[in-house]
Amino acid sequence: MDQVLAVTQEHLAPLVHWREPTLWYVVASIVFNPTFWNIAARQEYHRKVFTRLAGGNSRYGCYILAATIFSLGILRDHLYNVALEHQPKVDMLAYGEVKLLALVLGVFGSTLVVTSMYQLGIVGTYLGDYFGILMDQRVTAFPFNVSNNPMYHGSTLSFLAVALWNESAAGLFLSAVVFVMYCIALRFEEPFTGMIYAKRDAAKKTE
Numbered sequence: 001m002d003q004v005l006a007v008t009q010e011h012l013a014p015l016v017h018w019r020e021p022t023l024w025y026v027v028a029s030i031v032f033n034p035t036f037w038n039i040a041a042r043q044e045y046h047r048k049v050f051t052r053l054a055g056g057n058s059r060y061g062c063y064i065l066a067a068t069i070f071s072l073g074i075l076r077d078h079l080y081n082v083a084l085e086h087q088p089k090v091d092m093l094a095y096g097e098v099k100l101l102a103l104v105l106g107v108f109g110s111t112l113v114v115t116s117m118y119q120l121g122i123v124g125t126y127l128g129d130y131f132g133i134l135m136d137q138r139v140t141a142f143p144f145n146v147s148n149n150p151m152y153h154g155s156t157l158s159f160l161a162v163a164l165w166n167e168s169a170a171g172l173f174l175s176a177v178v179f180v181m182y183c184i185a186l187r188f189e190e191p192f193t194g195m196i197y198a199k200r201d202a203a204k205k206t207e
């Protein structure tokens, strides 16, 4: 009887430890980061908060925001790794094919992130348009010919890759949270940057 019970419990081992606090620390970080940079960028646009912090130099102001966002990203990645250490591995993901998929997604995801940063530069990557530092024209070269938002898609794929590599259902859940947060962020960012560029184009026409 005891043996049967043990087998049943083994079979019903939870896929995710929902009560594990480290899981919720990283959820908080995933939700906080894009919320923070959207609010910060709009504060810059309307009140020049970072430009003023940098003594009136908008490029340096953008570097301050970039360093902040970058650091918050490092913290989030760290919290993600800690969270996965406290989560069970699930048998369903313990296959060589899953590891291979994780590698492919990881390489593809980081390629998207690194090449889009290379194309946009630091200012272009970190919301320079809100500082009035606009791109002359839309970048259409790789990776922008395979994704409209390679930074977000690449980052999401990297989370997914780490989840699969670690055989972690919690990691899959967290990757979904990342994806949803980026979708929400884009809902705010795309119309706003569209407005910034429309204003610039209108101003050019009247010149």
Ligand SMILES: *[C@@H]1O[C@H](CO)[C@@H](O)[C@H](O)[C@H]1NC(C)=O
Pocket: 141, 142, 145, 146
């Ligand atoms: C995107 O650009 C790269 C590099 O120029 C090229 O190799 C690739 O085929 C292009 N992809 C699409 C979908 O056009």
